[in-house]
Amino acid sequence: MPPVAALPAIPPPARRGRPRKMESERDEGNRRQALMAEAARLFRAKGFDGTSTRDIAAAAGMQSGSPFYFFQSKQALLHAVMQEGMARAEASQAAALKALGARAPAQERLRTLARHHFEVLLGPGSDFIPVMLFEWRSLDAAQQQEVRALKDAYEAAWMPVLRALHRAGRLKARPEVARLFIFGALNWSVQWFSDRGQLSLDELTAQALLLFTGQA
Amino acid sequence: MPPVAALPAIPPPARRGRPRKMESERDEGNRRQALMAEAARLFRAKGFDGTSTRDIAAAAGMQSGSPFYFFQSKQALLHAVMQEGMARAEASQAAALKALGARAPAQERLRTLARHHFEVLLGPGSDFIPVMLFEWRSLDAAQQQEVRALKDAYEAAWMPVLRALHRAGRLKARPEVARLFIFGALNWSVQWFSDRGQLSLDELTAQALLLFTGQA
DNA sequence: CCTACCGATCGGTAGG
DNA sequence: CCTACCGATCGGTAGG
Numbered sequence: 001m002p003p004v005a006a007l008p009a010i011p012p013p014a015r016r017g018r019p020r021k022m023e024s025e026r027d028e029g030n031r032r033q034a035l036m037a038e039a040a041r042l043f044r045a046k047g048f049d050g051t052s053t054r055d056i057a058a059a060a061g062m063q064s065g066s067p068f069y070f071f072q073s074k075q076a077l078l079h080a081v082m083q084e085g086m087a088r089a090e091a092s093q094a095a096a097l098k099a100l101g102a103r104a105p106a107q108e109r110l111r112t113l114a115r116h117h118f119e120v121l122l123g124p125g126s127d128f129i130p131v132m133l134f135e136w137r138s139l140d141a142a143q144q145q146e147v148r149a150l151k152d153a154y155e156a157a158w159m160p161v162l163r164a165l166h167r168a169g170r171l172k173a174r175p176e177v178a179r180l181f182i183f184g185a186l187n188w189s190v191q192w193f194s195d196r197g198q199l200s201l202d203e204l205t206a207q208a209l210l211l212f213t214g215q216a
Numbered sequence: 217m218p219p220v221a222a223l224p225a226i227p228p229p230a231r232r233g234r235p236r237k238m239e240s241e242r243d244e245g246n247r248r249q250a251l252m253a254e255a256a257r258l259f260r261a262k263g264f265d266g267t268s269t270r271d272i273a274a275a276a277g278m279q280s281g282s283p284f285y286f287f288q289s290k291q292a293l294l295h296a297v298m299q300e301g302m303a304r305a306e307a308s309q310a311a312a313l314k315a316l317g318a319r320a321p322a323q324e325r326l327r328t329l330a331r332h333h334f335e336v337l338l339g340p341g342s343d344f345i346p347v348m349l350f351e352w353r354s355l356d357a358a359q360q361q362e363v364r365a366l367k368d369a370y371e372a373a374w375m376p377v378l379r380a381l382h383r384a385g386r387l388k389a390r391p392e393v394a395r396l397f398i399f400g401a402l403n404w405s406v407q408w409f410s411d412r413g414q415l416s417l418d419e420l421t422a423q424a425l426l427l428f429t430g431q432a
Numbered sequence: 433c434c435t436a437c438c439g440a441t442c443g444g445t446a447g448g
Numbered sequence: 449c450c451t452a453c454c455g456a457t458c459g460g461t462a463g464g
Binding site: 047136 | 262263264265266350352353354387388389390393394396397398399400401402403404405407408415420423424426427428430431432
């Protein structure tokens with residue numbers, strides 16, 4: 001049922017469009033990816049300002065100055081984490097909707113979207129999107145605008161579903177406001193959900209549908 | 217309608233239980249309160265780790281070392297902000313429920329609770345609770361436990377209302393899970409609500425009730 | 433990628 | 449509360 005067990009791999013941006021050149025370049029991509037993964041984990045746990053580039057370097061098995069070989073600045077690393085996270089989330093969301101089929105009822109499409117979003121927030125290897133959600137203010141204005149566009153596209157996929165439920169009388173609030181509240185309800189689960197709790201992501205999804213549409 | 221125009225003043229903790237001693241001590245309370253207010257504003261805008269004690273001192277018109285005359289550490293100042301915020305919010309929430317009367321229907325009690333919570337999150341002078349919500353991790357374990365108790369008491373006041381709505385069939389999700397999702401939906405508004413937007417806090421409240429209970 | 437380093441900033445303190 | 453200060457840490461860089 002989970003549309004994304006692990007988020008699908010995406011080619012490292014540094015390699016995009018260039019021909020592969022064997023070992024050296026693949027390693028370079030690996031090191032860059034490793035830095036992003038460790039940065040995401042640490043930014044989530046301790047915040048952007050609470051994490052030093054030395055922490056990140058050590059977690060990736062590097063010396064303190066080495067992250068700056070791969071990223072222009074600490075802020076650029078944060079930006080890369082958010083872009084990569086949004087690109088993956090957008091791709092896996094689209095894949096989940098496609099797998100469901102276009103003629104599925106609105107309630108089922110909402111279930112798929114919510115279940116997928118919980119996976120992105122709470123599933124294994126899910127540090128990138130929580131970092132985007134909570135470390136937003138540490139980007140500069142231009143970076144915020146760029147990430148905002150990716151986030152808007154991701155959330156826009158929910159609107160046809162919310163409008164259909166609204167027309168059918170299953171969603172009473174205005175769809176635009178409902179979207180804001182629903183994303184809030186789901187995103188906030190990052191603050192309280194724990195693996196060792198009794199709720200699975202499927203049960204979480206069912207309860208969310210009950211709350212918003214009155215049925216599961 | 218807003219039960220709290222400005223959050224009700226609470227005597228500064230340093231003075232509690234002691235007899236008033238005129239100018240000097242009242243000033244001391246004022247300086248302490250000013251530090252907390254400026255700290256809350258800056259912690260909200262830039263985060264705990266992104267705010268220096270020098271920033272806070274300057275905003276309160278002091279020299280860089282002076283905050284440590286009033287607070288043992290930067291972390292103790294954060295803790296004080298959260299405690300003060302929760303004490304005020306708890307008091308104003310209780311006052312709002314009391315003003316409504318005990319025999320009001322569950323839907324009206326939920327409206328009062330939600331409207332009050334929006335005021336605490338988004339109204340004038342509302343920096344203390346957002347700081348508590350988003351800077352949680354910067355407290356040590358003992359401080360977290362203490363603030364957690366205040367937060368639990370605040371949220372517990374919602375449970376009889378949610379259970380009544382659940383029994384009446386107006387709230388379909390399990391009340392405990394509904395509470396988590398509802399607080400998430402409301403709390404997240406801190407991230408997107410803007411004063412110059414078209415929604416008033418009353419309209420926000422009405423849309424939230426529509427989403428969760430199907431009626432406003 | 434590592435080594436070696438710099439300038440800036442930070443939380444906090446002693447002594448008044 | 450201010451003055452003057454300290455040790456630690458931080459982001460980032462030059463040169464290889």
